[in-house]
Amino acid sequence: MILQNKPKLTVVGAGPGDADLITLKAIKALQNADVVLYDALVNSELLMYASQAEQIFVGKRKGCYSYQQEQINELIVQRAQTKGHVVRLKGGDPFIFGRGAEEMEYAAQYGIETAMVPGISSSLAVPAYQNVPLTKRGSSESFWVITGTTKSHKISNDVALAAKSTATVVILMGMSKLPQIVSLFKAEGKHELPVAIIQNGTTPEEKIGVGTVDTIETVVAENGLSNPAIIVLGEVVRHRETLQKVYAEAKQTTTSI
Known part of the structure; x- marks a missing residue:
């Protein structure tokens, strides 16, 4: 043949x-x-x-x-x-x-x-679709992309290291380890650090939950979030809310003119 x-x-x-x-x-x-x-x-x-x-x-x-x-x-x-x-x-x-x-x-x-x-990685595109920049001047100078679950089905040791940094942290395949992830960030005193969890990103089935290290587990339960999803931890998550406020103010100004 x-x-x-x-x-x-x-x-x-x-x-x-x-x-x-x-x-x-x-x-x-x-x-x-x-x-x-x-x-x-x-x-x-x-x-x-x-x-x-x-x-x-x-x-x-x-x-x-x-x-x-x-x-x-x-x-x-x-x-x-x-x-x-x-x-x-x-x-x-x-x-x-x-x-x-x-x-x-x-x-x-x-x-x-x-x-x-090469393909466009979900670690970059999924947050972007929700107006979450992984880097932003004054908020984040770098970002980590980490697998939440290693080959041995344990949480990656890099999560603990990332929790000590000021970088944005993106965790893939980490939903089953969310309680452990949250604990590591709490141990660093980052209870109020913003967190976004995005399920089925960039698709019509996309769902998002936004909270803090202290509240995100409750947010996940209330919104029924599960895999496939990515976890984004960092001050940059606030940009989404800031942008929404800017849109609302601009719309109000335009309407009043």
Whole structure:
């Protein structure tokens, strides 16, 4: 059998959820794909760009895996060798807690050409969609992006370190560890530090809860917030409320003229 495309793996970032946040380079990769392996957090609208390709769901939902990581690695190699160009479509950016690097390394061991197309990370885009800047002059000079749950299913030690800093802290995959996260920030005396939790960011199902380190657990319970969600801790969260006030004042001024 002669392959239309030579064996190749392209790991592609699908962005945080809004289909319009896909890059042109990612679309071109999908259009050239023979096989697409896609995750649960990928917007299904993006699959239309690969309508001629075999499409295989390899993600997980509510802790249930359709494929284990080892099986995904094997599937990438098998499809690349038998069909040609495999696109591994992953939510957000594949190099930010996405295991894209691992999959590329595995494919390369079998002599398969690899490429990577960056995606817009949820750690940046989801707060931005809610008017929360991760840096702001006078409020935050840097930001941390941390996984809330490590490979050993424990809270990352970096959360404790981040709690000591003045940086904005963005925690992915951390909802199950929220009580521990809150405790670490309270231990640093940051009871009144603003916190935003954004679920299903950049999608029509988006929900947000805003509070402080002291109140955020109550806010989560009252709003029914759960995964997939990101946690943002920092003074920059106040910008959202400030902007809303500026809009309201501007609207009132315009109306009175």
